[in-house]
Every structure is written in structure tokens, then in C-alpha cells.
Amino acid sequence: MPPSEDTSLTELIAPPAGYRFHAGIWMTHDLDWTALCDLVAPALAGVTTTGPRRIQETRAEVHPTAPGLVVLHAGRDTFTAGPVLPWASEVAIDGRRQHAKLAVLQYRSDKGQHLRTKALVTSANLTRLGLVSNLEVVTWDEIGQGSGPFLGKDLLTEVIELAKRLPAPPTPLTRVIKALKVGIASAKKTQLLRSSLNDQHSMIPERRHYDAPARTIVIVSPAFAGNSDTRAAKALSRWCEPGTEVHIHTEFRGTADQAAKGKTGLVLSAGLVKTLEKTGAKVTKYAVPTQTDNDAPVRRLHAKAIAIIKQDQSAWVLTGSANCTGPGLYGENRELMVCQSATAAKAEAIISGLGAVPYEGIPIPPKPKQPKPTTPPAPVVTATFEIDPAARSGERSWPGTLTVEVDGEHTSVRYGSIRLKPGTPTPVLLDAERGSVQVRVGGKLHQIQIQVEVPAGHSDFWMRITPEAGVDRPDQGLLRLLADVKQATTAKGTKGSKAPKGPGVGDDGYRIPLSQRLVLLARHRTALRGLTPEEVDALLGNYVDSRSAHEIEEGVRRDEIAASRRVVTGIHCAYYPTTPGVGDALFDSLSGAVNSFDELRDAAKADQP
């Protein structure tokens, strides 16, 4: 179980090269449909366009016959409706609170003969905060059509059981499940999942009679337990004894410096701490700061993880959706945690990635209000809109007929200000940005995304968008690289110090993520043409090699960085003949090849009308 470099969900779900998204299930507690349309759907579809065309291209990119994406959520006021996205639908899960967060996503190769499936279990909701700024945790797996263990098999088994228990599983969900089953038919379960998706089940592994108590228990969680909550601690207490150390990592509203000084800003349940201490365990609080400095954007801690480190230096590491609360850890909510075995060193390496500091200050008691553990049943609603054949996909609204079916008591059904009669097709002008109907049941409002159907015989409806003129498509990659090159070649030595974060910057203060820098330098290699050897040296030190002084000393990624440096120097040699050669025949050939590549490109451009 190696700790991985920090990642983002949108990076993880991007299609592998040569593949397109085909079918998927996503489960979340909170669902913000606009965030789905702005962030998740474009990532799945491989769309990088910005501006108004982004949603249009996203709608067009998934094949109309593909099963698409189904998102299951907790319903009611955890769901915010949004724009029309024809290949995605949502299903509210009532009963026990739906708190699990997972995704199983299938991609097909361009000719359809190969499949790849990704599975992830995370703490992040499908909301803008969860995807963009919160500090979350994610565990993921990927498989082709092989027969090995695959986390997605465990997840799909749980989802299939959940679907069976729904009063009327919607057709999109059934289609998606069928497609996913085919894709991982040969795979085996990993048996690493702890799930209360269908039946209540504790998230904490049982301590068997031959298991020694834990040496250390590490808890990472937002402070959602009530101040008098003792149940979360009781769920963990089976592993505690005098001598056990419990490290509670939770959010501190401020910087690491302020936390280290014990300033006010850490919320924590006194009940949790006292109950753990009653077992004889020693409890230490760790503050995960929300800011790197006073002017930095705030990152809320939303990740949930538990590490049970045993005296024999083995460990369980659990990551997923369950907060350190009674309903979470006892599985009263629908939760999912992946429970992996690891060494103590690896478990500690993962936790150290949080950047937490010991906290000696006085915690603030949490607010008394707790969410209810169950969601009451809502009427089953299907809303379907048939677009008029005369409509065009690039328009901001479409004429057509909206039909809503409601099974259950309700007070009113509306689309905006238009009152709808269930079962009666109603002509409306559907706003592309407002893709939901509102169903009122007494004092409660439910929103349901409308399933939009293209006119019969127009299966390519969404793909018929006006091609964008080349002049209006900016070469974002080059512009970002040029900004980075300028910054890197003029920066003074910054090893070991954190570069400022802000809008438009990514890894260590630069615009282009580390994983893409070498590719973009090669692609836009003429950007190196005007640099002197000294400037290239600064670029290599500040940009290609992002290791800290400590990592350099330890030789972390030495070979990889050395190879990257030789590539960049080799390219620069092509433009700056007086650069000292790299002394490696392979990379000297690279320098010669660069000139040939440039000539070919220029010749191709000259041939264009």
C-alpha cells in the first residue's frame, strides 16, 4: 500500500488515452448538479474547453447510446439541481442516510473492443468544495478485462444489492449496472471493503482474541461528533488499553504557526476524548491547518481515515466516508471504508502527508445540532422532456414537451413558474441551465433532474454544435508554459520553501502540474530557444526538479530527475549550440532530431493553404 502523490478526483477520472467514458455509477451524500456539469462531466468526457462551449461539448462527447452516469445521493436538501446533461441522471436514496462516496467508471476504447474500469472510494462529496478545495482522501483501483482482484467488484456487488432494494430501480441505473458487470465479469473481489451500504455494519475491524491492543490509533476526521457523543469512542475502544496512544487529527481554522501556539480554532468533542481516555489510552490532539498562511485560500478538512497500528508494526488503514461519529463508525449511516493492511511505517507516512501539528490549546465544543440518521421517503418522480425536432443543441433553450409522473403524495409540481399536471404532457421552453422540476410535498421541496430526450431520428442531436473558429481557441498550454518559464528562469533558489498558492497556480506555485511539465516543454520546445544556458539551469533547478533540499540529499527520484534534466538540456542544445553537451549519445541524438522535427513542422505549415 504505497502512499501516492496528492491527486484530484478530476485527474483520476479522466479517460485513459484512446478510451472514452461509457458507463458509471457515482454515490455521494451531497450532490451539486452544477459542479457535476462544470467539473466531473467534462473530466469524464475529456473536455478541456472553457467558457460557454464547455457544457455544449460535454453534452456531445458521450455517445448517445452509452448508458452514461447515474449519481445516487441522499436527496432532499442535499441535492442542488442544475443544467441539462443528457447522459447523466440522479437517484435519491431514502431510508438510512446515504453517506457513502464511491465511483465505478467504465471506459471503452475508440473501436469498442477494449474496456477499462476505474473504482474509487473517497471522502469527497460531489460538490464544488469537495472537488476543488477541501482536503479529502481517495483510494482507487483500475483494471482492464483481467481476472485479478479489483475494488470495483466489491463496490458493484454492494450497489447491485442496493438497487434490488429500491422500490422501482430506474432504467438508467439498471443499464449502467449491466454494462459495468460485463466489464468486470472476470474480476474478483478484494475483500477489503467495509460497507454498511445495505445493512448496518461497523466500520472498525473486529479485534480477535489473539490480536494485541493497538500501539497507536490515528483518527482523521472533521469534528462532526456532538460534544457529549461517546459512541464514536466506544466503537474504537475495543482496540484501546492503557499504553495505547490515540492521535486525533482534526481541522484547525488557521495556520500551522497559530495551531502550534495553541490559538483558538480547533473544534473537538469532549465526549470523544474523555471516553477514549477512560480506556487508559493517552489522547493527543493534532491540528490540520486550513491555511498555509494568512492570505492563502482556506482548505477545509473533510477527509476521514483511521489507522490502527498494532504492536507487531502491522497496521490497518481505513479510508472512506465515515466520520468519527456514532452513526458513522457503527455503520448506522450507509458508509464505505476501504480497509487495507500496511506496515506501521507506511501508515505513518500517509498520515504525515496531512502536515498536522500537535495542538496544546483548548478545543472549542462542537455545535449541538446533528443530522438525522434517516431520510424520510419522498415521492417517486420521473420527469421527461422531448425536444422539438426544430430545436438546435447549441441554443440556450429548447422547445418541447415535458411530462412528469409522480408516485406518492404531493402538493404541487412545477417547472419554474409553470405548474404541471402529472401525467399530462405540457409544452414548455426548457432552459439549458435549469434542468429540473420542483415537487412540493407539504412544506418540503424536492428537486428532480429532467431526463431530456432528443427528437426521434436525431440521435446525433447533441453533436451538432457549431465548430469553433480556430482563432477563438487560445493555446492555453503554451501561454501557461511561457508564464512558468519566465517565472522559473528568474526565480531565486527556492528549495525547501513553499511557493505561494493562488488562483491559476498549481504545483509549487507554477501553472502546469509537475506531471505535465516535461511533455509541454517538449511540445512547445521553441520556448527554450531564447534562453541562455544559465536560464536553462535555473529552469531545471526551479521547475523540472521540484524536490526539496532534504529529498535531494536523500536521493529521492534521482534517476527520474536526472533523465528529465538530460532531456531538457538535450532539446536546448538544438537551439543553443554552445551549450555544454550532455555527454550521452542517446540525448545528443535527441538534439539533432529536434532540428529535424522543427523542419518537418515548418514544412507542414508551409503546405497548408
Next chain:
Amino acid sequence: MALRTAWTKPIDGHGTSTRDSGDPLGFRACANRLARQLVPGLTQTTSLSRGFSVLCLGLKIARSQKHATDDETRVRDGFLRFERLWVAAHCHRDGTESVFPGKRTAQLLLDDAELGIHDGYPLDRPILTSQLSSGVWGAYRRSAAMFGLLQGADAARVQLANTKLTPRGKKLASAFDAAAFPGTYPSTWLNYPAVEIGALDDIKASASPPGGKSSKEVRLLTEGIEEFDAFHERALGRLRTEFDHLGGSLALTKIRLTQLAPAQRSALRLAVHLVEAIEEVEYPFRAWVADETESPAFTNSVRSLKLWSLLPPNEADLLRLGNALAAANKDQLPQVVLRHHRQLADARGAPRWEPNSGLSAAETRELPDFTLRSAASLFREGVTPRAAL
């Protein structure tokens, strides 16, 4: 593949369009409507008289290219290239003090051209994402149509190839051409991929027409505004009078109500109280969302703000908020405001602002200016519509 586990990193949301308009309670939408009554014809982005000049000359040149008639792509391409040429020349002249949209990218491209990364300043590189809608064309074309400079440009969807200059628009284009491009022919550059840096020196790219009030460009723009103003009770002329009276500014609370047209008067009255409501209701809500306070600091007076009694019936969202606040006791005020915000956000399909979420968008505190800043900027350049003829 072995399971992998990682913490997530923040992403910059680059390229995502958020429907979050920064108007969590609906006050800003009301401010925009009031601005249209108080300062008709202008918008937040029409603050430069030369914006109108660039639009007119750009359209003239783009439409006059060979084989461009009825070819929307060619006309657009020509217009955008001219705009890039102008902004490049302007940035080359004024550097960090340049004011035209696209200046940041233009400056970067100028720097790269000077470093030799490009051969000259590239005219095929956009200076804005969606340059047509977010540059001079998008910013100025509706007002230009209203001021009688363009024909066929005030619909929601407009084709440049079908948009013509009126006689006044043609005169403005010629005046600008003569003042800014003496001895050069800007249309010739449109056929080249790049323009030499030295050639940018020949363009007199000042932000404002030299000569101010007496320049031909400003006089033509003033004429167009006066003609428009005649159908709007001389609203802009009255504001010009107030601008002079106040010594060169248009502070909201200092404008004399008695000098304004009736529609402007009621808009101004409402605007003053709207600002009060923003400070009393929206700002504490923002502080609550931005996690600057544990709970919002609403005073009891928000229940009886003057705004609620002045709002016209078409301001349904704010009227609903006012009624809900009036019916609530002090402890209920936060939930009333939060519920109102959520209803608005859901109706728009915008993300909800959650209390104590630390959302950075909630940290801004900027009062609406009701387009008075644009008006004042044009008046400072010498645009002088008269209140009475």
C-alpha cells in the same frame, strides 16, 4: 493494479464556469436594473470613449477586406486582429497603465516578442478567452447601437458581417484612424501573422483621444449620446450637469435628486437604500459564509429597512426577503436569510454558499456603483451631453 491512496490537492477550477454570480441574496440583480434607469445606455464596461472608436474602425476595416462580404468568419477574424493590434500598441505605449481588456495577455506576448520567442507581436493569438464577447465588441456594441453608431447590432445575436456603420459611426472610425494611425494603414497588418514591435511605435495608442472635449472622436460620441438622450429625458445630460456641480465626480449620495428625471429620481432613491440593505444584510451573510464570524451579526433594524417599503412589485425576490425578515424575530434572522439564499441559488442552478465554509468568493466587499463610474469616466474624457438644448 495495487490499490492507491492519496490526499487530494486543491485545483484552481481553471476553465470551470460557475453560475455563482456573486449575488447571494439578489441585491446585485436589483442594482443592475436600477443602473439601467439611472444611467441609461451605458454599462459597467463602457468606460472609455476610445472603446467606441476601436469598435467602429475595427468593424470598418474588417468588412472592407477583400472577399469578406457576408463571410462572418473572415469579418470576425479581421475585427479580432485589429483589436489585438490596438491593444498591443496601447500596452506598448502605456505598459502597466494600459486599460483595454486583454492587456495582461497582450503584455505577455509583447514581452515574448521583445525576447525573441515570437517573431514580432502575433496577431493570431487571442488576448482573451472568447475575445469577441469579452473584448471591445461584447463590451461596447449594444451601447454603440443605442448611440447611433451601428446599424443591426442591438439584437441578442448579431453577425458582424451583417452589422453596418451609420454615417456617424463612419465619421468616428475616420476620426480615430486619422488621430491614431497617421501615415499608417492598419488594414495592411491584418494579412500578416505578426506585427513588428517597431511598427507599434507608429500607432498613437493613447487610452483617450488627445484634445479631450474638442477632439473629433469625443464630439461625435457626444452627438450620438445626445440623440439617444433625447428619448430618455436627457438622463445622461442631467448626470453631466451633476458631474460638473460636484467638481468632477458622481457620488451616489451627493447627486441632487431635484436635477434628475423622474425615472432617475426613483432609481437613485432606491439605490441609496439598496446600498444600506447590502451593508446590513448581505455583508453579515458574507462574513458568515467566509467564516469570519461564527454566526451572522444581523441587527434588528434589518426587519424595517426603508428599502422594503420602496421596492416596486417587479422586485419579487427582494420583496419576499423583506416580508420574511419583517415576520421573523431576531433569533430567526440568520435562517431566514439563509433560506432565501438557498431558494435563489437553487432557482438559478448556482452553487449554494454554506455558512462557515470559508468560501473565498464571500470575502469580497464591493458596493455596486450603478454604472456611475463608467459615466464619470466618459465625462472626464470630455463627453459632454447637454441637459437642455
